[in-house]
Amino acid sequence: MRSITSRRNVIMKAIVVFIITGLLTIPGYTLAGTSNISSNGTPHHPAFVESRDDLVNVQVAHRSSPSHPMAPNTADVNIIELLQQLNEPLILGYLENLTSFGPRETGTPSCDQAAHYIFDTFQNMGLVVRYHNYTDATVSGSNVEATLYGNDTTNIFIICGHYDSVAAGPGADDDGSGVAAVLAAAEIMRNYDFDHTVRFVAFSGEEQGLIGSYHYVQDAYNSNESIVAVLNADMIGFTATGSDGIVGKIFENPASEWIVSFTQDISVIYSDYIGIQLFPQGETWGSDHYYFWEYGYDAVFYHEYHFNDYYHSANDTIDRMNITYSTRFSRLILATLAQMAQQPVQQRPVLEISSISGGLGVTAQINNIGDANASDVKATILITGGLFNLINVQSTSEQTVLNAQGSMQSKAMVFRLGKILITVAADASNADQVTKQATGFLLGPFVLEVVIAP
Structure with a gap:
């Protein structure tokens, strides 16, 4: 015969399992996919290096x-x-x-x-x-x-x-x-x-x-x-x-x-x-x-x-x-x-990911530190990891023009549990792509302990 304390422990464990299961089964948001770049090789390589x-x-x-x-x-x-x-x-x-x-x-x-x-x-x-x-x-x-x-x-x-x-x-x-x-x-x-x-x-x-x-x-x-x-x-x-x-x-x-x-x-x-x-x-x-x-x-x-x-x-x-x-x-x-x-040097935009922060979701700030406007700017936040490595959420923000010395924010929402890896990428039709990564801990919808990778 189980004691009252034992039965209470069973009930509490059941509640914890129910909560965790609920967090894992809530779907994430996927707004856009990423592209892959293929490349061709050549037989040319240094004599003493094969790979x-x-x-x-x-x-x-x-x-x-x-x-x-x-x-x-x-x-x-x-x-x-x-x-x-x-x-x-x-x-x-x-x-x-x-x-x-x-x-x-x-x-x-x-x-x-x-x-x-x-x-x-x-x-x-x-x-x-x-x-x-x-x-x-x-x-x-x-x-x-x-x-x-x-x-x-x-x-x-x-x-x-x-x-x-x-x-x-x-x-x-x-x-x-x-x-x-x-x-x-x-x-x-x-x-x-x-x-x-x-x-x-x-x-x-x-x-x-x-x-x-x-x-x-x-x-x-x-x-x-x-x-x-x-x-x-x-x-x-x-x-x-x-x-x-x-x-x-x-x-x-x-x-x-x-x-x-x-x-x-x-x-x-x-x-x-x-x-x-x-x-x-x-x-x-x-x-x-x-x-x-x-x-x-x-x-x-x-x-x-x-x-x-x-x-x-x-x-x-x-x-x-x-x-x-x-x-x-x-x-x-x-x-x-x-x-x-x-040739004269052409003014051009230069994108920079100035910050990645937590709180309610993930927020990234993208600056144009160049001397020309950036066109068709796209910022993507990818969140992976979590408990049992089941999180794979991506969110994309777009802006037609990002003025020189201007900034924009991109935000991603997710509702799960565990350690996460955050990857932010930003590019424009007339600017090079930039990327930055950070780690954090996800507790439901809240992103805690965000640390930007060196």
């Missing part, structure tokens, strides 16, 4: 992208003048000099000799040059950077390639072709004035896992440098057939799609001098643009259309390259860089 998982996992706070240069509409006689100076003997000369050092594996004397050659070449051009030295657990080395200062020294545009190669061969296409494009651009652009600052960068440590560019971008991020666009040239000199000589690939992440459009406009406007049509490929991790993406900078990766069969071998030599194609591809990158460096 993106082998690279450094970068976790940094979101940085606001600077304003983009305005896209060109018509041909510029100054750009044509630059293109006419970039010829096959110039590209071939740089290729012959680079490959004369033999295989240029990072950490070897031949790689150091190539670095000195690049440094001296930049210095003889009258540019401001420095070694960017790095020490890593895998290898130590030096990047070489030359700077052509513009009237505006704040906004920076970068053209880059990697001068190291595998031990097996001289790396004519991988990536002598990209470094030749960098050197040729520097040789030509040094004689002109530009509105914005241009950097010409040759990385080492690429084949060991993008090590040189990782340390370079990390330092740039920590210095809060305003890098507007990065044009990475890696393997732009091989064609398997005649038809390959008029096409190329460009890899981009969503934030960098504007560079793709800009480059495609350049290829059309100056088609008589370039003659290459670019095909966007989406994202890939296999070259020195990758860590620019990871640190929030806009960058693209230019690549030949047909992958080089002699890649990472002793047969990656000049005689197996198409110098005409390499020259035209280099012109495309030069024209894109020069046009960007002299």
Whole structure:
């Protein structure tokens, strides 16, 4: 026979179970779905790295992208003048000099000799040059950077390639072709004035896992440098057939799609001098643009259309390259860089998630800290977790125009129990997406103990 106390305990347990069950069965609100972004890859990757998982996992706070240069509409006689100076003997000369050092594996004397050659070449051009030295657990080395200062020294545009190669061969296409494009651009652009600052960068440590560019971008991020666009040239000199000589690939992440459009406009406007049509490929991790993406900078990766069969071998030599194609591809990158460096910077909105708070539901505040109005703004709050991980509630707020320096709020209601993860995303048709996460505890309709993730 049960005591009165025992029966009371049973009744209380039944009431608790009833309440919890009720909370778990109340449906959440789902107003909109999220989109998925697919991406294409390329066989190109560092020699000693087989997977993106082998690279450094970068976790940094979101940085606001600077304003983009305005896209060109018509041909510029100054750009044509630059293109006419970039010829096959110039590209071939740089290729012959680079490959004369033999295989240029990072950490070897031949790689150091190539670095000195690049440094001296930049210095003889009258540019401001420095070694960017790095020490890593895998290898130590030096990047070489030359700077052509513009009237505006704040906004920076970068053209880059990697001068190291595998031990097996001289790396004519991988990536002598990209470094030749960098050197040729520097040789030509040094004689002109530009509105914005241009950097010409040759990385080492690429084949060991993008090590040189990782340390370079990390330092740039920590210095809060305003890098507007990065044009990475890696393997732009091989064609398997005649038809390959008029096409190329460009890899981009969503934030960098504007560079793709800009480059495609350049290829059309100056088609008589370039003659290459670019095909966007989406994202890939296999070259020195990758860590620019990871640190929030806009960058693209230019690549030949047909992958080089002699890649990472002793047969990656000049005689197996198409110098005409390499020259035209280099012109495309030069024209894109020069046009960007002299174009007015377009005012644009910049979204920021300034707060995530609890109380009755979740409230997020989104600010436009840019210098232009944001159009078609969408803010989404996703709440997941809870007891037995059964909460998956999403709410979306939309606003047609969010004025510069203006703000909006988005709110999500949910009625459950347990620890939750809150993810807030905001984007606009003319602004980059921003995201922020927080944790909290849900007690019925009340959200408590909200802590924003670093």
